[in-house]
Amino acid sequence: MIKFKTETELVRMRKAGSIAADVLDMIREILKPGISTGELDSAVSERIYREGAAPAFKGYKLTHASSPFPGVICTSVNSEIVHGIPSRERILSEGDILSVDVGVCWQGYYGDAACTYPVGIISESRTRLLEITLECLNRAIASARKGNTLGDIGHAVESHALANGYGVVRDYTGHGLGSKLHEAPQIPNYGKPGRGISLKSGMTLAIEPMLVTGGEEVVVGADNWVVLTADGSDAAHFERSVVITDHETEILTPWQT
Numbered sequence: 265m266i267k268f269k270t271e272t273e274l275v276r277m278r279k280a281g282s283i284a285a286d287v288l289d290m291i292r293e294i295l296k297p298g299i300s301t302g303e304l305d306s307a308v309s310e311r312i313y314r315e316g317a318a319p320a321f322k323g324y325k326l327t328h329a330s331s332p333f334p335g336v337i338c339t340s341v342n343s344e345i346v347h348g349i350p351s352r353e354r355i356l357s358e359g360d361i362l363s364v365d366v367g368v369c370w371q372g373y374y375g376d377a378a379c380t381y382p383v384g385i386i387s388e389s390r391t392r393l394l395e396i397t398l399e400c401l402n403r404a405i406a407s408a409r410k411g412n413t414l415g416d417i418g419h420a421v422e423s424h425a426l427a428n429g430y431g432v433v434r435d436y437t438g439h440g441l442g443s444k445l446h447e448a449p450q451i452p453n454y455g456k457p458g459r460g461i462s463l464k465s466g467m468t469l470a471i472e473p474m475l476v477t478g479g480e481e482v483v484v485g486a487d488n489w490v491v492l493t494a495d496g497s498d499a500a501h502f503e504r505s506v507v508i509t510d511h512e513t514e515i516l517t518p519w520q521t
Contacts, residue, residue, distance in 0.1 A: 266440060266448050268466030273373060273442065274507060274516075277468060281375035281505050281516035283315045284368045287337075288379045288519040291364055295356070297384045301339035302352035304364070309336040312368055320367025320374055320445050329488040338365040338378075340490065345433055345474055345482060345499040348490045358384035361394065363501040367445055374441045376470045377517035378503035390498060393477055396428045397500040398521065400453075400473040408471060408506055408513050412463050418455025421473045425453075433474035433499070435482050436491065441470050441505060463508050468516070472503035 269277065287308050294307060312319050319336040326333075333349070340348035340363040341356070348363070356362060365378040380394050403420040417438075425432050438451030449461050453473050478497025485492055493499055505516040 266461070266467060267442050268464065269442055269468050269507065276371045276373035277375060277442065277505070277507070277516055280317065280368045280370040280373050281377070282518070283312060283317050283370060284366050284375040284377045284505075285517045285519040287311055287366045287368070288364065288377055292379070292381060292520070295362065295381050295383060297356060297358040299356055300352050301341070301348070301350040301354040301356065301362070304339060305336050305350035308366060312336065315370075317368050317370040320369050320376070321365075324445070326489075328484070333489060339363070340365075340499070340501070342498055343493045343496045345476070345491045345493065346436060346501060349487060356383045359386050359390075361386060361390050361498065361500065363499070365501065365503065372443055374443075374445050375517050376441055376445065376503065376505050377519055378472060378501050379519060380500040380502060389477070393430070393475065393498055393500050396425065396430060397473055397475045398502050400424050400475065401471065401502040401504060404471050404473060405504060405506060405513060405515065408463060408469060408508065410463055410465055410508055410510060413458055413460045414449060414451055414463070415455035415459030416457050417471060418452045419457050422454040425473070425475050430475045430477060431480040433476060433482060434480055436474060438470050438472045438503070440468060442468050465508055465510050467508040468505065469508070470503055470505045472501060474499060474501045
C-alpha cells in the first residue's frame with residue numbers, strides 16, 4: 265500500500281535526505297586513489313552519527329543473505345552495480361569508478377541517495393557512462409510529476425539509456441520510502457508511457473537508474489550481497505529521493521553534481 269506523506273512527515277524526510285546528500289558531497293571531496301572503501305565507510309559513519317541520525321543499511325537483512333549488511337554505505341566498484349560491502353582491504357585505484365549508496369534514518373524517517381564517482385582521472389568511456397546515467401536520473405525526475413505514471417519514469421530512463429547504447433538493470437528497482445526504507449511502489453528503470461500507477465501529491469519515491477555498458481544480465485557475488493554485471497562490463501548508479509507535489513517535484517536528497 266502506498267503511503268502519502270503529511271507535511272510533518274516530510275519535515276523529517278527532508279532532514280534525513282539532507283544528511284544523505286551531505287554525505288555524498290563529503291565523499292566527493294575526500295575520494296582519491298589509494299583510499300579504501302572501508303575508510304570511506306568509517307568517515308560516513310562518523311558524519312551520520314554526529315548529525316544525530318542512524319545509518320539505514322547497517323544491519324539490514326535480506327532473505328538470501330546469511331548475515332546482515334555489515335557496512336554503513338554500499339560501495340560498488342566498476343562492474344559492481346549495487347550492495348558492495350566496504351572493506352579496509354578494498355583499495356581504490358586511479359581510473360576506477362565507485363558507486364556509493366547511502367541511507368539515513370532521522371527521527372524514524374528515511375533518506376536514500378546514490379552517486380557514482382570517478383576515482384582520479386577516468387577513461388572517456390567511463391566518463392560518458394556517468395554522464396548518461398546522471399542524465400537518465402534527471403529525465404526520470406522531470407517525468408515524476410503529479411498526473412504522470414510510473415511507466416513515464418521508467419520510460420524516461422530506458423529510452424535515453426538505449427538511445428545512447430547502454431543497457432538498464434531490470435532486476436533491481438527504485439522504491440517508495442518514508443517510515444520504512446523500502447515502501448511501495450517499486451519503480452523500474454523501464455516502462456511504457458502512461459502505464460502503471462498514477463503519481464499523486466504526497467508520494468515519496470527513491471528513483472535510481474542503474475546503467476551498464478554491456479549485457480543486462482546480473483549476478484550476485486559470493487558474499488550474497490554485491491550485485492555485478494554478468495559479463496564484467498561497467499555499471500553506474502545515481503539516486504535521489506523525491507516527493508510528488510501539486511506543483512514542481514521536490515528533491516529530498518539535494519546532493520551536488
